[in-house]
Amino acid sequence: MNNRLIFASLLACSAIFARAEKLVIKGSDTLGAKLVPMLAEEYKARAPGTTFEIAAEGSTTGISAIIDSTAQIGMSSRRARPTEASAALAKGVTMKPTIVAFDGIGVIVNAGNPLGTLTKRQVEQIFSGDITDWSQVGGAAGRISIYTRNTSSGTYSDFKELAMKKRDYAGSSQKMAGNEQIAAEVAKNPNGIGYVGLAYLRDPGIKTVSIDGSLPTEESVLTKKYPYARPTFYYTNGEPVGVAARFLEFTLSDDGQLLVRKVGFVPIRPLN
Amino acid sequence: MFKFTTRLFALVVFLGGASFALAQDSGPLIDLLIKKGVINDQEAEELRAELTKDFASTSAGKLNLNNSLTELRIAGDVRIRYESRTGELPTGDHQERDRFRYRFRTGLTGKMLNNWSWGFRFETSTGSRSSNVTMGDDAGPFAKNSDTVNIGQIWAKWEPTPEFSLTLGRMPNPLVSTLMVWDADINPEGIAEKFTRRSGKSEFSLTAAQFLYSAASTQNAFGAASATNPLKDLLLLAWQGGYKHYLEGTATFFQINPTLYTYVRNSTQNPAAFRGNFSASNSALVNNLTVIDVPVEYNWLINGVPARLFGDFAINLDGKDRATKFGRPDLDGENKAWQVGFQYGRATNTGEWDSRLYYMSTGAFALDPNLVDSDLWDSRTNMKGLVFNANYRLGAATQLSLTLAHGSRANDTLIAPGAGDIGSNNLLNKYGIMQLDLVISY
Numbered sequence: 143m144n145n146r147l148i149f150a151s152l153l154a155c156s157a158i159f160a161r162a163e164k165l166v167i168k169g170s171d172t173l174g175a176k177l178v179p180m181l182a183e184e185y186k187a188r189a190p191g192t193t194f195e196i197a198a199e200g201s202t203t204g205i206s207a208i209i210d211s212t213a214q215i216g217m218s219s220r221r222a223r224p225t226e227a228s229a230a231l232a233k234g235v236t237m238k239p240t241i242v243a244f245d246g247i248g249v250i251v252n253a254g255n256p257l258g259t260l261t262k263r264q265v266e267q268i269f270s271g272d273i274t275d276w277s278q279v280g281g282a283a284g285r286i287s288i289y290t291r292n293t294s295s296g297t298y299s300d301f302k303e304l305a306m307k308k309r310d311y312a313g314s315s316q317k318m319a320g321n322e323q324i325a326a327e328v329a330k331n332p333n334g335i336g337y338v339g340l341a342y343l344r345d346p347g348i349k350t351v352s353i354d355g356s357l358p359t360e361e362s363v364l365t366k367k368y369p370y371a372r373p374t375f376y377y378t379n380g381e382p383v384g385v386a387a388r389f390l391e392f393t394l395s396d397d398g399q400l401l402v403r404k405v406g407f408v409p410i411r412p413l414n
Numbered sequence: 415m416f417k418f419t420t421r422l423f424a425l426v427v428f429l430g431g432a433s434f435a436l437a438q439d440s441g442p443l444i445d446l447l448i449k450k451g452v453i454n455d456q457e458a459e460e461l462r463a464e465l466t467k468d469f470a471s472t473s474a475g476k477l478n479l480n481n482s483l484t485e486l487r488i489a490g491d492v493r494i495r496y497e498s499r500t501g502e503l504p505t506g507d508h509q510e511r512d513r514f515r516y517r518f519r520t521g522l523t524g525k526m527l528n529n530w531s532w533g534f535r536f537e538t539s540t541g542s543r544s545s546n547v548t549m550g551d552d553a554g555p556f557a558k559n560s561d562t563v564n565i566g567q568i569w570a571k572w573e574p575t576p577e578f579s580l581t582l583g584r585m586p587n588p589l590v591s592t593l594m595v596w597d598a599d600i601n602p603e604g605i606a607e608k609f610t611r612r613s614g615k616s617e618f619s620l621t622a623a624q625f626l627y628s629a630a631s632t633q634n635a636f637g638a639a640s641a642t643n644p645l646k647d648l649l650l651l652a653w654q655g656g657y658k659h660y661l662e663g664t665a666t667f668f669q670i671n672p673t674l675y676t677y678v679r680n681s682t683q684n685p686a687a688f689r690g691n692f693s694a695s696n697s698a699l700v701n702n703l704t705v706i707d708v709p710v711e712y713n714w715l716i717n718g719v720p721a722r723l724f725g726d727f728a729i730n731l732d733g734k735d736r737a738t739k740f741g742r743p744d745l746d747g748e749n750k751a752w753q754v755g756f757q758y759g760r761a762t763n764t765g766e767w768d769s770r771l772y773y774m775s776t777g778a779f780a781l782d783p784n785l786v787d788s789d790l791w792d793s794r795t796n797m798k799g800l801v802f803n804a805n806y807r808l809g810a811a812t813q814l815s816l817t818l819a820h821g822s823r824a825n826d827t828l829i830a831p832g833a834g835d836i837g838s839n840n841l842l843n844k845y846g847i848m849q850l851d852l853v854i855s856y
Contacts, residue, residue, distance in 0.1 A: 221462060225478040227470035237467070239459045308481050309527050366449075373455060410455065 163189075163385045168197045169204015169217030170296050171320040172245060172339040173374055177405045178217060184401060185392050192385060198320075201296025208377045209235055214386035216377035219245060219339070220296035238382075239375040242393050244408035245339045246358030247301055247370040250325065250348040252332045257281040259352045262369055265305050268335060271312025276333065288315035289324045289336035297321070301337050304370045337370075341406030363408045374407070440465055482527045490520030490535070491855040495546065499792070501836035502844040504826075511836055515546040521567060529573045535601075537566030543597040543788040567601045581606045588621055589654050590671040592709050592726040593787035594753045594774055600785065602650075610656075619656035619671075624649060627677065627700070648700075649678040666714045675705040675782075702736035703782055705729070722757040724772070728780055736779040748777035748796065748825055761805040761813060769804035775824055783832045790819050792845055794832030798824040799845070815851040820844075 167178060175198050182194040197203070197213075204216030209230045222230075222237050230237045249265060251257060260268070260279060267273040269288060277283040290311050291298040298317075302308055318324045321338040322345070328334035329347025340358055343350050350357060353369055362368035376382075382390050392398050399409040444461060447453050453461070469475040479486065499511040521535030537545040540562065552559045569583035581588060587596055588606040604625035611618050628648040654673040661667060677700050711724035730736060733749020755772020775798035776791065783795050791797035799821025806814045822844050823830050829840035836845065 221459075222466060223478075224466055224470040224475040227463075227466045228476045231467065231470055237463060239463050241456050241459055302481065310482050373459065375459070 163191065164193045164195065165215065165385045165389055166195045166213040167215045167217060168199070168207040168213040169377075170201040170219045170374065171198045172219040172297055172341075173217040173242070174198025175320060175322065176341055177243065177402060177407060180401055180405060181389075181393055181398060184397070185389055188392075189388070200292065200294030202294040205237070205377055208237060208379055209233060211235065211379065214378065214382065215389070218296050218375045218377055219372065220300045221375070222377065236380040238378050238380055240378070240390060240394075241373040241410055242376050243374050243402045243410060244363050245372055245374050246363040246368050246408070247297060247304065247337050247372065248340060248343045248350045248358045249335065249337050249353060249370070250328050250343065250350055251335050252328055253347050253349050254332050255281065255349070257351060259355065261354055262305065265353060266307060266309065269301070269306055269311055269315070270309040271314065284333040287331050287334045288312055289318055289327045289334060290315045291324065292317040292319060297337065297339065300372050301370070304372065339406075340408065344406065360403070360408045483524055484527060485525035487523045488520070489523070489856065490518070491853055493517040493851055493853045496850045498848045499836045500846040501792070501842050503839060503841055504843045509837055514549040516549065517545045517547070518563070519545060519566060531571045531573070533567060533569055534565060535567040536563045538563055540564055543599050543793065545599055577610055579608045588623055589652055589673060590656060590709055591673070591707070592753060593790055594726050594751055594776060595707050595728060595781060596785050597787045599788070615660040617656070617658040621652070621654040621656070623652040625652070646679045651676050651678055665720060668712050670708065670710045673707045675703070675707065677703055700782055700784065702730075702732040702739060704731040705781060706731065716758070719758065720760040722770075724757065725752070725754040727752045730780050733777070733779040740779070742828065745778070745825065745828060748828065749779045751776040751780040751795070755801075761807040764807050764809050767804065767806040769802070771800070771802050773800055774798065778825060778828045778831065786832070788835060789817070789847055789849065791821050792832065792834050792836050792842070794830040794834060794842065796824045796828050796830040797821045797845065811855050813853045813855070815849070815853065817847070817849040820846045
C-alpha cells in the first residue's frame with residue numbers, strides 16, 4: 143500500500159514537473175524581439191505548461207549563455223568567433239549552430255529622403271565616416287546621421303563584415319540598443335541612415351534603399367543576390383535535448399517557418 | 415552526417431592547402447560548395463563550426479585582435495658581445511676595460527585602418543646611447559640590478575598618403591645619418607614629418623623633426639631660474655633634404671642628405687641648457703651649435719658584389735662662438751667633422767659577408783657630444799682615427815660581427831670632451847676598441 147502511494151506521488155510530481163518545463167533562450171535582438179517570442183507563444187499553445195525566459199540583448203550574450211550554460215538556446219545573428227569557440231572548448235561545451243531563418247540587413251533612410259539607391263562602396267564610405275554629407279552621394283545637402291547597433295549585437299559585427307570590409311564605424315555614429323530604436327531614430331531624423339533586419343523594414347517613417355540595385359527580399363536573400371544577407375542561428379551545447387530539441391524542431395517545421403515568414407524573415411527552405 | 419562533414423572538412427583542407435590556422439579563410443570555398451549544390455546551408459554551418467572549433471584550439475585561434483588592426487608584427491634581437499676598450503693619457507698611463515655584454519630588444523608594431531600605425535620596443539639598459547648590459551656588473555654574484563628592461567621606442571604614425579608621414583613619440587631616428595653624428599642606439603623623442611616623392615629614377619625627400627631634447631619640469635617656474643629650475647623646454651630641430659638617384663636597377667645609386675640641426679632655447683633664458691662656461695669639467699653642453707651635416711654615398715656592384723663609397727661632412731656654423739666660450743678663440747677651425755670610407759659586400763643571406771673601412775675625424779667644436787657614437791670614439795669629440803667593421807651571416811637570423819677602431823686626440827692642445835666609457839678623463843690621448851658580436855634577430 144505504502145509503495146503504491148509513493149509511486150502515485152512520484153507520478154503526480156513528475157507530471158507537474160513535466161508541465162512546468164522551462165526553456166531559457168538568450169541572445170540576438172534581431173531574433174529575440176519579435177520572431178522567437180511569437181514562436182514561443184505558438185509553442186506554448188501546443189505544449190501547455192511550457193514556460194519561456196527570453197532575453198534579447200545581443201548575439202554575444204546568447205553565445206556567452208551557451209558557453210556559461212545559463213541558457214539552453216543561444217540566439218545569434220552571427221557566427222561564433224574562434225575566441226568564443228576556444229572559451230567553449232575550455233568549458234567542455236560544443237557550440238552547435240542551427241540555421242533557423244535567413245535575414246537581410248536592410249539599409250534604411252528617412253522616408254522623406256529622395257535617395258533611393260546606394261552602391262556597396264558608398265555604404266562603406268558612409269558608415270565608416272569617409273562620406274559625411276548626403277550631397278556627396280547625390281542627395282540633398284545635409285550632414286549624415288549614422289545609427290548603428292551596439293557592440294554586443296551580432297548585426298553590428300555582421301554589418302561591419304558584410305558592408306564595411308571590417309572597418310570601424312564613424313566616430314560620430316550613434317549606437318542603439320535594437321532594430322526598433324534604429325528605425326525610430328531614422329524615422330525622426332531627415333538626415334538619418336541606419337540598418338535593420340528584414341522584419342523591421344516595414345516600420346513607419348523609413349524607407350529601404352537598394353544596394354547596387356538590389357533590395358532585400360525573400361527571393362534576393364535566398365538566392366544570395368542581396369549583398370547583406372545572412373543566416374540566423376540557434377546555438378546549443380551539442381545536439382539539443384528535451385524541450386530545447388522540441389522547440390528547435392518546431393521552429394524548423396513548416397508551421398514555424400511560416401511564422402518566420404510572417405515576422406519578415408526568410409524561411410530556410412521554400413514553403414508552399 | 416559525421417562522415418559527410420568529415421569528408422567535406424578534408425576536402426576544404428585539401429583544396430585550400432590550409433593548416434588549421436588558415437581555416438578562417440575557407441569561407442569562400444564553402445560558399446562555392448553551397449552554390450554548386452554540393453552541400454546545403456545547414457551542412458555548411460556545421461562545417462564552419464567544425465573548422466572554427468579546430469582553429470580555436472590553435473594558438474592563433476585564442477588571440478582576440480581588434481578589428482581595426484590590419485597587421486601585427488613582433489620583432490627584436492638578442493646580442494652577445496665581447497668588448498675590449500683601451501685608453502691612454504699623455505703621461506703614458508694606461509687603462510683597459512674588457513667586458514662581456516648582452517643586449518635584448520623586442521617590440522610590437524601594428525598597422526591600423528585609416529593609415530595609422532604604432533609601435534613600441536622594450537630594450538635593456540637605461541642609457542640613451544646604449545642598450546648593453548654588462549654581465550657580472552651587479553651588486554652581488556648573479557644579481558639583477560643592471561638587468562632592467564625599459565621602453566626604448568613608443569610611437570604613433572599617420573600616413574594619410576604614401577608620400578607623407580607624421581610620427582609622434584619616442585621613435586626610431588627618422589634622419590639619414592652616420593655614427594659620426596648620431597649614435598645608432600638613440601631613439602629621439604618628439605615629432606617628425608617626412609615627405610617623399612619618386613620621379614623616374616630620382617627620389618626626393620624632406621624630413622623635419624622637432625625633438626624634445628630636455629624638458630623643464632615646469633615652465634616659467636616660481637622663483638629665479640637655475641640649472642635645476644629652467645624656464646623652458648630645450649628643443650633640437652632638424653631639417654633634412656634627401657636626393658637619391660638610381661643609375662642602374664636598385665643596386666647602383668647615389669644618395670645625399672644635407673641636414674641642418676639647431677637648438678632652440680639653449681640661451682641665457684634657459685640656464686639648464688646654456689652652459690656658456692663650456693669647460694673641461696663641463697664638456698657635453700649644447701650652446702653655440704648650429705650644425706650642417708651632409709652624409710653622402712654611392713652604391714654599385716663590383717662583379718656582382720655590392721660596394722659602397724660613403725662619406726659625411728659636418729660643420730658647426732657657431733663653432734667660433736663655441737671655441738670662444740671655451741676660451742680658445744684661436745681654435746675656431748675645430749668646427750668640422752668628417753669621415754670617408756669604403757664598404758665591400760653585404761651580409762644579407764646565409765654565408766654572405768661584408769666589411770667596411772673608414773677614417774673619421776671630429777673637431778672639438780663641431781658636433782653635439784651628447785649624440786655622437788658611444789663606441790667608436792668613446793662618446794667624445796676632438797678625436798680622429800680608423801675604423802674597421804665586418805659582418806658574416808651565419809644563418810637566416812644569426813650574424814657574427816667584428817668592429818675594430820683606433821683613434822687619438824685630434825688636437826693635442828684641447829681636451830677630448832664627452833661622457834667617456836673608458837674613464838671621464840678628458841685628456842685621453844689614445845683610444846682603441848674591439849667588439850665581437852653574436853646577434854640573433856627575429
